Amino acid sequence: MRKILTLLLLLGSLFMPGLAQAQTTEPPVIRNEAIVDYPQSVRFQLEVDPAFNVVDAVLNYDVTQTACLDVSTQVPVDVAGSLIDWEWPMVRSGNPPPGAELWWEWTLTDDQGNTTTTPRQTLTFSDDRFDWQTVQEGNVTLHWYAGDEVGPLLLDAAVSGLALLEEDMGIELQEPVELYIYGRTEDMRDAVLYIQDWAGGVAFAEYNTILIGVVPSQAEGWGRDTVRHELAHLVVGQYGRSCVGGHRPTWLEEGLAMYAEGEPSEQVLSDLERSQENNDFAALRSLNGPFPAHGDAAGSAYSQSYSVIQFLQDEYGIKKLQDLLLLIAGGTGTDAALEQVYGFNVDGLESEWRVWRGLPARTYPPTPTPLAVEMIPTVVPFAGPQDYPTPLPIAEKGVEETAVPQPGNSICALGLIPLFALAFIAQKSQRTKI
Ligand SMILES: [Zn+2]
Incomplete structure (x- = not known):
């Protein structure tokens, strides 16, 4: 190999x-x-x-x-x-x-x-293990080798995802991106050292490159959603790139990526419905940091983040979201940036969002709890370049032909996102030590 x-x-x-x-x-x-x-x-x-x-x-x-x-x-x-x-x-x-x-x-x-x-x-x-084909449109180049229809289909997903980001968010792709679509997850993982064993896709933000393992039978569902999701991470990452340590909270990062997938999936809608009925949405502040990687709690965190972005977009419009991203990129903390743009902090945003959804008010501690250092997981020592690994569709672990990907399952490894800069610094320091 x-x-x-x-x-x-x-x-x-x-x-x-x-x-x-x-x-x-x-x-x-x-x-x-x-x-x-x-x-x-x-x-x-x-x-x-x-x-x-x-x-x-x-x-x-x-x-x-x-x-x-x-x-x-x-x-x-x-x-x-x-x-x-x-x-x-x-x-x-x-x-x-x-x-x-x-x-x-x-x-x-x-x-x-x-x-x-x-x-x-x-x-x-x-x-060179594979005989790659390439399709390209605008700033997006996509390489694939399995399933004749997969390349054009996923290129279309990428281009329409970019159009949505541009129209709804006013955020454009700034630099060309390359997508490598492997026909099996194992093939994709063999191209990346230290990738998590549950990862189905990974975005290399510094290289503007995305690798995803997509079994041809899953291209239309999970593949399409995941391409748009990962592409959104790169586009938002380019737009909000920070060289002064600014970190987007996870609910903002993932909410934007979910939004870029297009119409909410059945899974997102049912997550929202269930949490609405049970009145058990997470405190938004708790979603500043890493999400759970698996399970219902993970799905709910993504769906809630999607809803918060939908609220900000519907009620306050594009310009303020852009301002928020740029302020955070400039090093302003999340609470201060929200205050400056919208006049409320994370708790205030949650309150407004709950009113918007028709939920009962929640009480908040008088002093917002800062994200404690010990809540951030340790960066793996090798700190590889992958920033946004995405888990497999559950079905891929089973029989491929009958696979039914879970619609809302294009989930990233959230724990890594706030650590992007740390990982980057660690990587550079590793390299200069060589
Ligand atoms: Zn993501």
């Missing part, structure tokens, strides 16, 4: 004379390549003419991504002979998704103290 996928590039690249600090005989590069064993590792190899006596070599590489702080990795590599070799084990940093672009260059010093840098080279990570 871990076959060598992409291996390249450029033989015999000559050094750029202009970059040399002191001119010397330009060392002919016999071979300069990166051998990818995706998603496990990349082995960089540089072979220089033995006549050029390299005493010091530094490898500089990075994967192109959207990030607030993107620092390339510089690695001093031991030199023994004319073959210089170093392996990047992605097991330590998490792997980039297919489609991500790697660049690298070598800086060499010879025994006379002359330094020169090889021209920057690039390669694109790919998952």
